[in-house]
Amino acid sequence: MTTFSELGLSPELLKSINNMGFEEATPIQRDTIPTALQGTDLIGQAQTGTGKTAAFGIPLIEKIDVKSRKIQGIVLAPTRELAVQVGEELNKIGQYKGIKTLPIYGGQSIVRQIKALKGGPHIIVGTPGRVIDHINRKTLKLEDVHTVVLDEADEMLNMGFIEDIETILENVPTERHTMLFSATMPKQIQKLAERFMKDVLIIRVKASEMTVKSIEQEYVEVKEKQKFDALTRLLDIHSPELAIIFGRTKRRVDELTEALNKRGYSAEGIHGDLPQNKRDMVLRAFKNNTIEVLVATDVAARGLDISGVSHVYNFDIPQDPESYVHRIGRTGRAGKTGYAITFITPREIDHLYTIEKITKRKINKRSVPSLHEAIEGQQKMTIEKLLNVMEEGDMQAYKQTAMELLEEHDSVSLLSAALKVLTKEPDETPIELTFEPPLAVKKRRGEQRGGGDRRRGNYNRGGGEYRGGGDRRRSGGRPGDKSRSGGAQGSKTRSTGDMSYRASKRVREDKKAR
Numbered sequence: 419m420t421t422f423s424e425l426g427l428s429p430e431l432l433k434s435i436n437n438m439g440f441e442e443a444t445p446i447q448r449d450t451i452p453t454a455l456q457g458t459d460l461i462g463q464a465q466t467g468t469g470k471t472a473a474f475g476i477p478l479i480e481k482i483d484v485k486s487r488k489i490q491g492i493v494l495a496p497t498r499e500l501a502v503q504v505g506e507e508l509n510k511i512g513q514y515k516g517i518k519t520l521p522i523y524g525g526q527s528i529v530r531q532i533k534a535l536k537g538g539p540h541i542i543v544g545t546p547g548r549v550i551d552h553i554n555r556k557t558l559k560l561e562d563v564h565t566v567v568l569d570e571a572d573e574m575l576n577m578g579f580i581e582d583i584e585t586i587l588e589n590v591p592t593e594r595h596t597m598l599f600s601a602t603m604p605k606q607i608q609k610l611a612e613r614f615m616k617d618v619l620i621i622r623v624k625a626s627e628m629t630v631k632s633i634e635q636e637y638v639e640v641k642e643k644q645k646f647d648a649l650t651r652l653l654d655i656h657s658p659e660l661a662i663i664f665g666r667t668k669r670r671v672d673e674l675t676e677a678l679n680k681r682g683y684s685a686e687g688i689h690g691d692l693p694q695n696k697r698d699m700v701l702r703a704f705k706n707n708t709i710e711v712l713v714a715t716d717v718a719a720r721g722l723d724i725s726g727v728s729h730v731y732n733f734d735i736p737q738d739p740e741s742y743v744h745r746i747g748r749t750g751r752a753g754k755t756g757y758a759i760t761f762i763t764p765r766e767i768d769h770l771y772t773i774e775k776i777t778k779r780k781i782n783k784r785s786v787p788s789l790h791e792a793i794e795g796q797q798k799m800t801i802e803k804l805l806n807v808m809e810e811g812d813m814q815a816y817k818q819t820a821m822e823l824l825e826e827h828d829s830v831s832l833l834s835a836a837l838k839v840l841t842k843e844p845d846e847t848p849i850e851l852t853f854e855p856p857l858a859v860k861k862r863r864g865e866q867r868g869g870g871d872r873r874r875g876n877y878n879r880g881g882g883e884y885r886g887g888g889d890r891r892r893s894g895g896r897p898g899d900k901s902r903s904g905g906a907q908g909s910k911t912r913s914t915g916d917m918s919y920r921a922s923k924r925v926r927e928d929k930k931a932r
């Protein structure tokens with residue numbers, strides 16, 4: 419166990435961390451904070467929900483000079499919601515030191531952002547597109563930035579943000595401290611590190627599986643046409659506290675949301691085509707438990723930390739194993755338990771095997787839920803509610819009537835009738851969803867090596883600022899960064915504690931040569 423005071427933090431930060439209820443550092447925090455405080459460029463990889471935000475947020479804030487009202491740190495995130503969330507966490511961490519963090523993201527009034535930027539934040543958290551926009555308008559100056567963080571770095575690559583990141587980094591002094599974080603680090607990240615970082619240290623919290631153990635994982639094989647009934651039955655069986663249902667496309671999300679509401683569930687959808695105020699409203703309602711089901715594209719798959727998400731339903735199988743890891747990682751966070759189920763149509767079974775292979779975790783098959791199971795599930799809920807009311811004991815006003823009823827009827831019939839009235843019977847309102855073709859069989863290049871090229875081409879992910887299919891990566895060369903040549907070539911991979919020290923590819927090759 420490592421406490422935060424053992425990590426040599428200032429009293430102001432220790433006070434904030436204590437206020438946030440963190441008692442001990444998580445492994446990724448324990449391993450990255452001291453190194454990051456020394457200014458070492460690093461790549462941090464650890465499972466979803468294990469506190470990577472504070473792992474970069476704490477050293478970042480510790481290094482800020484509160485007296486200077488210049489922007490000294492910038493965090494880039496792939497989606498608007500994540501930028502807001504990270505901004506909130508940094509504001510909490512920096513609370514007692516007086517560090518101000520400002521989120522800037524697309525879809526929000528630029529005029530308002532310009533005004534806020536004039537207020538002198540120490541750190542900005544932004545989505546790449548909007549950050550570039552401000553740079554071009556000269557409303558954002560990065561010449562005093564000494565620390566850069568790319569949160570969900572691999573996703574920003576997938577989304578084609580590489581050139582934007584390059585442009586942003588061209589505006590940051592070359593003598594800077596750069597950190598990359600994600601739960602998944604495919605091979606191409608190495609290339610990114612070579613371009614933008616120097617002497618990079620890879621800190622990987624090693625675990626036998628890519629997903630956290632506390633998430634129970636199942637799959638169900640269903641025909642496309644049966645999927646929706648299977649979904650609502652599962653919802654009735656599980657009665658989730660909060661659930662996220664992932665669909666493949668924006669249309670799918672819209673249709674699923676409407677269909678769920680028709681069957682009596684309180685659901686709202688979120689995807690990249692919705693106006694930002696609607697996206698904000700939906701997420702707020704979900705966080706406040708005003709709605710119980712959030713239907714989303716992968717826009718909600720990365721980084722979002724919403725407490726109470728007990729169930730994740732992959733209504734459509736995710737595009738790749740990394741996406742699977744992030745989607746299901748919306749539950750089972752910060753040591754809590756969670757449940758995730760993935761729907762596959764018969765032709766998609768190979769994709770499931772690939773997920774199992776890459777995540778090193780067996781996913782158990784469950785049978786298609788029957789109507790009977792759904793009724794049973796709902797009855798269980800009713801019984802729970804009844805017993806809770808009994809425990810609370812505030813039933814005086816009803817007792818007289820109950821006794822009178824019992825004089826005329828037998829108790830079993832009476833209670834059965836009460837259960838029937840109180841139980842929400844499965845709703846079978848007919849639903850039509852547009853047919854989605856199964857995920858195409860696609861071999862991942864370099865799959866065995868856990869890497870490969872995972873460009874998503876025209877896949878309509880509904881992501882934050884995803885520019886519809888534009889793959890904007892350049893092959894080779896690093897025209898942007900002037901002084902960081904050589905970059906990650908001397909990189910080391912370090913894993914400690916539950917982690918082990920491993921050499922990088924380059925170091926391994928050196929050894930072979932010897």
Ligand SMILES: Nc1ncnc2c1ncn2[C@@H]1O[C@H](COP(=O)(O)OP(=O)(O)OP(=O)(O)O)[C@@H](O)[C@H]1O
Pocket residue numbers: 439440441442443444447464465466467468469470471472600601720721722723747751752
């Ligand atoms: N040391 C700690 N003790 C207790 N809770 C913590 C600690 N560090 C972080 N948390 C909480 O754990 C939750 C998950 O943290 P965070 O969102 O940073 O995870 P993550 O590793 O970035 O996950 P993802 O890969 O999904 O982005 C948050 O609610 C955060 O406040």
Ligand SMILES: [Mg+2]
Pocket residue numbers: 470471569721
């Ligand atoms: Mg995160």
